[in-house]
Amino acid sequence: MEMFEEFPALGRRPLSEFKQTIDEAFKGFSRAYGEALENFFDPLLKFLVWFEKLLIATPWPIILIIVGGLAWLGSRSVKITVGSVLAFIAIGYLGMWEDTMATLAIISVATLLCIVLGIPIGIFMSRSDRAQAIITPVLDVMQTIPSFVYLIPVVMLLGIGKVPGLLAVCIYAIPPIVRLTNLGIRLVDKDILEAADAFGASPKQKMLGVQIPLALPNIFAGINQTIMMALSMVVIASMIGVKGLGVPVLRAISNQYLALGLMNGLAIVALAIIFDRVSQTYGKRLQAYRKGHGND
Amino acid sequence: MTDAKVQIKNLYKIFGKNPQKVLPLVKNGMSKPDLLDQHGHVLGIENVSLDIPEKQIQVVMGLSGSGKSTLIRHINRLIEPTDGEILIDGENVLKMDEKQLRQVRRTKTAMVFQKFGLLPHRRVHENVAYGLSIQGVDDAKARERANYWIERVGLSGYEEHYPGQLSGGMQQRVGLARALATDPEILLMDEAFSALDPLIRFDMQSILLQLQDELNKTIIFITHDLDEALRLGDNIAILRDGAMIQQGDAQQIVMQPADDYIADFTKDINRAKVIELRALARPVESFAGPTLDGETVLEDALKPLAQAPDQTIGVTKRDGSLGGVVSLTEAIEALHG
Ligand SMILES: Nc1ncnc2c1ncn2[C@@H]1O[C@H](COP(=O)(O)OP(=O)(O)OP(=O)(O)O)[C@@H](O)[C@H]1O
Numbered sequence A: 001m002e003m004f005e006e007f008p009a010l011g012r013r014p015l016s017e018f019k020q021t022i023d024e025a026f027k028g029f030s031r032a033y034g035e036a037l038e039n040f041f042d043p044l045l046k047f048l049v050w051f052e053k054l055l056i057a058t059p060w061p062i063i064l065i066i067v068g069g070l071a072w073l074g075s076r077s078v079k080i081t082v083g084s085v086l087a088f089i090a091i092g093y094l095g096m097w098e099d100t101m102a103t104l105a106i107i108s109v110a111t112l113l114c115i116v117l118g119i120p121i122g123i124f125m126s127r128s129d130r131a132q133a134i135i136t137p138v139l140d141v142m143q144t145i146p147s148f149v150y151l152i153p154v155v156m157l158l159g160i161g162k163v164p165g166l167l168a169v170c171i172y173a174i175p176p177i178v179r180l181t182n183l184g185i186r187l188v189d190k191d192i193l194e195a196a197d198a199f200g201a202s203p204k205q206k207m208l209g210v211q212i213p214l215a216l217p218n219i220f221a222g223i224n225q226t227i228m229m230a231l232s233m234v235v236i237a238s239m240i241g242v243k244g245l246g247v248p249v250l251r252a253i254s255n256q257y258l259a260l261g262l263m264n265g266l267a268i269v270a271l272a273i274i275f276d277r278v279s280q281t282y283g284k285r286l287q288a289y290r291k292g293h294g295n296d
Numbered sequence B: 001m002t003d004a005k006v007q008i009k010n011l012y013k014i015f016g017k018n019p020q021k022v023l024p025l026v027k028n029g030m031s032k033p034d035l036l037d038q039h040g041h042v043l044g045i046e047n048v049s050l051d052i053p054e055k056q057i058q059v060v061m062g063l064s065g066s067g068k069s070t071l072i073r074h075i076n077r078l079i080e081p082t083d084g085e086i087l088i089d090g091e092n093v094l095k096m097d098e099k100q101l102r103q104v105r106r107t108k109t110a111m112v113f114q115k116f117g118l119l120p121h122r123r124v125h126e127n128v129a130y131g132l133s134i135q136g137v138d139d140a141k142a143r144e145r146a147n148y149w150i151e152r153v154g155l156s157g158y159e160e161h162y163p164g165q166l167s168g169g170m171q172q173r174v175g176l177a178r179a180l181a182t183d184p185e186i187l188l189m190d191e192a193f194s195a196l197d198p199l200i201r202f203d204m205q206s207i208l209l210q211l212q213d214e215l216n217k218t219i220i221f222i223t224h225d226l227d228e229a230l231r232l233g234d235n236i237a238i239l240r241d242g243a244m245i246q247q248g249d250a251q252q253i254v255m256q257p258a259d260d261y262i263a264d265f266t267k268d269i270n271r272a273k274v275i276e277l278r279a280l281a282r283p284v285e286s287f288a289g290p291t292l293d294g295e296t297v298l299e300d301a302l303k304p305l306a307q308a309p310d311q312t313i314g315v316t317k318r319d320g321s322l323g324g325v326v327s328l329t330e331a332i333e334a335l336h337g
C-alpha cells in the first residue's frame, strides 16, 4: 500500500508556484500601497518620535518626580510609589536611562493606541453576537500566531523602523483589552439593565451610565494585560528597528554578554512590575463601592 | 368604580422559537405542559384580560412560575406580547415607537424590583435621582427632589452611601424612592417586598399604604403571598399557569374561591382578620337593633354580635345606609369556611 506511506501532497512544482503567486501578489500590493500606508502612519511616527525625544530630553529629576507622582495617583500606596522611584534610580545608575525612556515611549504610545482602538471594538463586540462570533477567532489568531510570522508582511509593507515595530506590538497586545471590554459589558447584571430600561434609558444612556461604569474593573484588567503583553514584545520589536531596552538584549544574545542581557532584562521586568502594581491598585480603587465601606 | 387606567386585553405570551406558529394551538386550548412536550414552547400568559382601575392597588397573585413577572413586564413593554393589547389611558402601548415608549417609561410608569435593581456604582441620592437624570432634569433640581423622597421613605442621613452599604430593607426604600421621584401615575411593583424578612416586609407595606393614602397612584403589585395580597390589594387577580382564574376584592376571593387551587391558597389565612361583615350581610327591609360598619372584620364583630339582642346586628354601608344583617351563627360558620 504505497499510497499510505507518503501523504498525497500537492507536489513540489505546483506548491512552489502557489507560494510564489501569493508572494508576488503581496509584493504587488506592497508596491502599490506601501507608500500610501506609510503616509497614513506618518502622524503616528511623528508622535512617537516626539514623545521619545521629549522623554529623553527631560531632565532626569523631573522624570523621577513624574514617575513618583503617577505611581501615587494610581495606587495611593507609599510602598509602590517609593519602590517605583527606587527602581528608576537603579536603572539610571546602571546606565540604562536612555534605553528605558525609549522603551517607555513605545509602550505608552502602543498602550494608548490599543486603548483608543480596543475599547470601541470591545463595545461593538458586546452589542452584537454576530460581531463577537467574527472577532473572537481573529483575536485568537492575533494572540497565538508566532510574532515572527506577522512581522514578515508588516516589514514587507512598511520596512524596518518604529512604525512597523509599533504595529507588531499592538497586534500582539490589543486582544486582552478588546476581550475584557466585551466581557465586562456582557457581564453587567441583567436586572440592573432592566431597571435602566424600565426608567426609559436610551441605548446611549445605558452604555455610558450603566454598562461602561460597571465594566470598568474588567476594562482595567484588560489595560493591565495589554501593557504587560506590550512589554513582553520589546525584544522582538527591537529586531525590526525599535530602539530601547530590547536592543542591548539582542546584542547580548548574539555576543553572549550575560551581564548586559540580565541587566536590561531586569529593567524590563521592573517596568512591568511597576505598571502592573499601579494599574491593578487603581483598578481596585475603582470598585471601592463594592466593598461597602470605602466612602471616598 | 373608577375608570380603567390600564387595560389588558386577551393577552398571550409564548416563549420559544416560533410563538406565532403555535399560537393557534394555544387558542384552541392546548395546555401548558402539552405545549412544552409537543412543541418545545413555554406558555407564559394565556388569554389574560384585566381592567386596572385608577388610583387603586391591583394585586396580581400566583405561585412561582405562574406568569406574574411576565404579565407586569408587558405593561411597560419590557416584554413583547405574542398576541393581545395593552392600553394605558386608552392608548395602545404596543403601537408606540421606541421614542414614545421611552417617554411613557420616563414619565408615566415606574418600577420597583424584587432584587432592587439599584446602580451599585452610584450613591443613594444618585440612585433616587436616576429617573430624573434620564429625563434630563438639571442636577440641582433632581438632587432636591431626590432628597425629598429619601426623607419620605425614612432614609435621611444615608444620601451619600452606596447601595452595597445598606441592608435589604433600606435598599428597597431606595428602590421605592427612585420610583416615586419621577412622580409616575402608575407604579409597577414586582414582588417588591418578597426578598425582605417578615418584620421589615410589614414595615414596607405600611410605608406603601401611608404613601398611597396621600399620593393615590395606580399601583400594580405582584406577590405570591396571600397575607400581603389581602393587606394591600383593593383588587386581587389570581394567575395559574399563565391564565387568570379569579379576580375580585379580598372578600370575594376568601368567601367564594373560584376553585380548589384558590381555596388551597386561602385555607391558612386568619379568616377572622380578613372577612368583613359586608361579605356576610343578608338583605332585609329594615332593622332596629345595633349596627356596625360593613368593613368591620369578624374578629372585632364577634363580641358585639354575642351581646346584641337576638345575637343579630345591622351592617351599614359606607354612606351609612343599611346593607343587611348578620347573625352570630352566620359569622361563626363563615369563620370555618
Ligand atoms: N425568557 C423566557 N424564556 C422562556 N421561558 C420563560 C422566560 N421568562 C419566563 N418564562 C417562563 O414563563 C413562565 C412564567 O414565568 P414568570 O417569571 O412570569 O413567573 P412568576 O410568576 O413571576 O414566578 P416567580 O414567582 O418565580 O417570580 C415560567 O414557566 C417561566 O419558565
Ligand SMILES: [Mg+2]
Binding pocket: B068, B069, B070, B191
Ligand atoms: Mg417573578
